[in-house]
Amino acid sequence: MTQPPHDEPTASGPEELREQIERTRHELGETVEALAGKADVKARAQEKAAEAREQAAAKAGELRERAATQVGTLKAKAADVVHQAQDKLPDPVRDKAALGARRAGEEAARVGRLWEENAPEPVRARTLQGARVARDNRTLLLAAGGAAVLAWLTLRRRNG
Numbered sequence: 001m002t003q004p005p006h007d008e009p010t011a012s013g014p015e016e017l018r019e020q021i022e023r024t025r026h027e028l029g030e031t032v033e034a035l036a037g038k039a040d041v042k043a044r045a046q047e048k049a050a051e052a053r054e055q056a057a058a059k060a061g062e063l064r065e066r067a068a069t070q071v072g073t074l075k076a077k078a079a080d081v082v083h084q085a086q087d088k089l090p091d092p093v094r095d096k097a098a099l100g101a102r103r104a105g106e107e108a109a110r111v112g113r114l115w116e117e118n119a120p121e122p123v124r125a126r127t128l129q130g131a132r133v134a135r136d137n138r139t140l141l142l143a144a145g146g147a148a149v150l151a152w153l154t155l156r157r158r159n160g
Helices: 014-039 041-088 091-118 121-136 138-159
Strands: none
Touching: 014 041, 041 138, 091 121, 121 138
16 A cells, blocks of 8 residues: 555545545646646637737727827817917908908819819819818817917017
């Protein structure tokens, strides 16, 4: 007969010996299962890939939220700059700009009519799509235009 491990007492009877054998079998089964899991490289790689996908999706969501917040902040700042620039413009300059805008609008309408009469259909469709995008982003475009005017005026004052 073999010697029992030093940390386990010997069985006092056949029933206790059977329980020890069953416990040992159960522990051995768990150990083999754990080793088999560690040896299954493909399954472990798939688990790691799934974890990485989940982390990437979470990070992308965070970045989208942060970008949306920053876009809102930038829009507000740009609108503020435009209003400040408009407030600083002298009345004659503002009146000339309004007159120029009105004349440009009239000219744009005339060119638009010519365009509708002469442009091929696919080109007109793309143009309408571009106009829709510009209309949907009107505030941003106006803010950018105002910032450009303000930068031009600032450079003009420094150089002149």
